[in-house]
Amino acid sequence: MLTLSGPADAELLVRKSRFIARVQPVPGRAQAQAVVAGLRAEHPGATHVCWALLAGGQSAANDDGEPSGTAGRPMLEVLRRQDLEGVLATVVRYFGGIKLGAGGLVRAYTEAVAQALLHAHKVPLRPMVRLTVQAPYELEGLVRREATALGAELQQAAHAADVLLAFSAPQDVAQALRARLEEAGQGRLRWRVEG
Incomplete structure (x- = not known):
């Protein structure tokens, strides 16, 4: 089981929509919700702030208004496939005016988190x-x-x-x-x- 030593970011442009991804170590849901609240304040013009937390019994995923199952859950699956624990993935989306459809959204959110994880330093989880x-x-x-x-x-x-x-x-x-x-x-x- 792995976690991250610190935050890592990536940005993706898909058909004029901007996806700003971040992965970071977070121990639980309360801390994750504080991070998300901070992102909402930092990006008041964003259309969506979607997130996924993989932290044992406190794991959660949130689509923040995107069609159900097109953002939070795919982001959570990326974290699971990487064998991570105690990690929050967030993606801030600025809508570019072109609808991506359910498949396009899943691909965009998945790719944004995967790109951020490429820049992340993974370390063994210490109990x-x-x-x-x-x-x-x-x-x-x-x-x-x-x-x-x-x-x-x-x-x-x-x-x-x-x-x-x-x-x-x-x-x-x-x-x-x-x-x-x-x-x-x-x-x-x-x-x-x-x-």
Whole structure:
């Protein structure tokens, strides 16, 4: 299973219609919808902003007003054929005045995403885990510094009698972080790991 290291773009002109494609790593539907909302704001004159997300149980496809099954689903199939996970494909279409028909639309959206993927750097997918640690206040700074240094991403922080910090990290990073903090915390940290 692969994902992308960063975004990649392509542009296609088909019978005067302009198709602007982007593929990028996105972990879930909420983030995908934020990206799509940003594209709508960035391209207010676009006729359609179609998208497909391949992200486990959060996968989705949206035709954004194109005839049903002519944009989102074909884009999703391109991602599936490439054995990708955690990837969002978007295509912004500016209508050129000539109707393409259902087959033409499927080909255009498929080709736009395929062209963007040609420019993308694919990397092996690293399984992510959620790591939650309960720490005394005096160890909060240490936990945050170590987590950031190893590349864990802070998801949540709650302050009560102790500090509860939740991080998202690749499985190997989570194991290394826990080992480093176990030693530094001298038994004063409590852990919960969710795969």
